[in-house]
Amino acid sequence: MDFMNTLIMGAPLYAWSLFLLIVFILLAFDLGVLSKDKKAIGIKKSLLLSSFYIAIGLLFSLFVNWQMGSTKAFEYVTGFIIEKTLAIDNVFVIAMIFSYFAIPNHLQHRVLLLGVLGVLILRGIMIFAGAAIVEKYEWVLYIFAIFLIFTGIKMLFDKGGHSDLSENKILRYLTKILPVSDKLHGEKFIVSEEVSGKLKTFITPLFLALLMVEFADLIFAIDSIPAIFAITTDPFIVFTSNIFAILGLRALYFALAAMIDRFEYLKYSLGALLIFIGGKIFAADLLGLEKFPPQWALGISAVIITLGILPSFLIKEQGK
Numbered sequence: 001m002d003f004m005n006t007l008i009m010g011a012p013l014y015a016w017s018l019f020l021l022i023v024f025i026l027l028a029f030d031l032g033v034l035s036k037d038k039k040a041i042g043i044k045k046s047l048l049l050s051s052f053y054i055a056i057g058l059l060f061s062l063f064v065n066w067q068m069g070s071t072k073a074f075e076y077v078t079g080f081i082i083e084k085t086l087a088i089d090n091v092f093v094i095a096m097i098f099s100y101f102a103i104p105n106h107l108q109h110r111v112l113l114l115g116v117l118g119v120l121i122l123r124g125i126m127i128f129a130g131a132a133i134v135e136k137y138e139w140v141l142y143i144f145a146i147f148l149i150f151t152g153i154k155m156l157f158d159k160g161g162h163s164d165l166s167e168n169k170i171l172r173y174l175t176k177i178l179p180v181s182d183k184l185h186g187e188k189f190i191v192s193e194e195v196s197g198k199l200k201t202f203i204t205p206l207f208l209a210l211l212m213v214e215f216a217d218l219i220f221a222i223d224s225i226p227a228i229f230a231i232t233t234d235p236f237i238v239f240t241s242n243i244f245a246i247l248g249l250r251a252l253y254f255a256l257a258a259m260i261d262r263f264e265y266l267k268y269s270l271g272a273l274l275i276f277i278g279g280k281i282f283a284a285d286l287l288g289l290e291k292f293p294p295q296w297a298l299g300i301s302a303v304i305i306t307l308g309i310l311p312s313f314l315i316k317e318q319g320k
Contacts, residue, residue, distance in 0.1 A: 009131065011236035015067060019240050022056065023120075026247055030113065046255035053248025054084070060244060064237070074294035075232040078301055079241035082227055082273065085305050087249055089270055090220045091256045094213055100165040101209045103184070110187050111206060112250040115213040119246055122218060126225050127242060131235040141233070141281060144226035148278030151223055155271030170215050171208075178203055223274065230277045231297060269308015276300060 004014040057080050065073035094115075098108055134140055165171060174180075181202040185191045189207035192199050228238050280292040 009128075009235040011234075012067075015063075015236065018063065019060070019236075019243075022060070023243060023247065026053070026056065027117075030116075030250065043255050046251055046253070049251035050248050050255060053244075053251060057084075057241075057244035057247070060240065064240075068236075071294055072232075072234065072237055074298050075234065076237050076241050078294060078298040079228045079231045079237060080245050081298070081305065082231065082277065082301055083224055083242050083245035085273065086220065086224045086227065086270065087245060087252070088256060088266065090217060091249070091253050093216045093220075094253060095256075096165060097209055097212045097216065101205045103206060103209055107184070107187060107206060108253075109250070111210045111213060112253055114210055115217070116246065116250050118214050119217045119249070120243060122214070123221060123225075123242055123246065124239065126221055127228075127239050128235065130225055130229055131233065131238065134229055134233050138233075141229060144230055145278040145281040148223070148226055148230060148274045152271040152274030152276075152278065155267055155274065158267070165212075168212075171212060174208060174211060178208070180205065180208055227274065227277050230281055231294075265311050266308045269304055272308070273301060273304045276304060 004012065004017070006013045008016055058077065061073045061077045061080070064076045094112070097103075098111075103111065179200065179202045181191055181193065181204045183204075184206055185204050187206070188204055189210070190201060190203055192201050194200075224242070228242055232238060277297075280297060284292040
């Protein structure tokens with residue numbers, strides 16, 4: 001069994017095998033159990049399932065601590081929390097997409113499920129490509145840092161919120177080059193309709209919504225991938241923390257979508273978080289440290305996130 005100790009991108013094969021096994025089980029649970037009745041998940045069930053996914057993700061840090069030490073475990077937990085928080089903003093965009101296309105709740109589960117599967121593949125490609133680039137050109141981390149700081153500042157001063165989807169250039173381009181049906185056809189993505197006596201093939205608004213969800217994640221990945229590499233460049237920690245954070249996104253969506261108005265101040269917290277993550281790379285150099293202490297990074301990140309979420313809830317409660 002010595003081959004199980006073979007190192008693959010810095011981690012033994014057995015560690016990758018355990019991770020992939022857990023992911024496979026969670027995906028099978030989602031596909032075989034949660035998607036069986038093809039209905040929207042209620043808020044209570046959504047919160048319970050989200051807690052379950054979060055617990056699994058955090059429990060994996062115990063394995064990381066056992067096999068790789070406390071420093072790697074702190075990096076994993078920090079990356080997991082940051083990616084989970086950034087995913088909340090992604091949920092708001094997904095809710096806006098569903099609202100724009102008037103996708104009813106009972107059809108949203110199909111787009112979310114396929115969307116999450118697409119996200120897992122897309123993130124995997126981007127993470128391993130990023131790891132290869134950073135390993136060869138370490139100075140790329142400073143570009144990531146500058147980009148994160150710039151993005152964070154932009155979020156702090158952006159008062160417009162999410163833009164109107166009808167003005168989205170990607171959506172305009174897709175509707176220009178693709179034949180889109182003017183109505184939903186249940187769970188179908190592609191349909192044939194008779195036009196002027198001829199049978200033509202159209203994509204449905206449901207499929208267009210799926211494409212927009214995938215494009216939205218691609219855009220968010222441009223922020224989240226540099227963010228996790230600013231925490232650690234270990235491919236195993238980067239990949240596992242990112243994927244575990246994404247896995248529960250479908251369950252989390254139905255709870256957060258019903259509470260969007262409660263997160264009014266979260267974007268300021270996210271902006272400050274991105275500035276901190278990018279800034280800590282330069283701070284480590286200024287302090288003469290080889291690396292910014294992961295314990296500090298975790299603690300400061302947790303405080304920033306809390307300061308963004310708590311006021312949103314407290315002010316809303318007082319305003320009732």
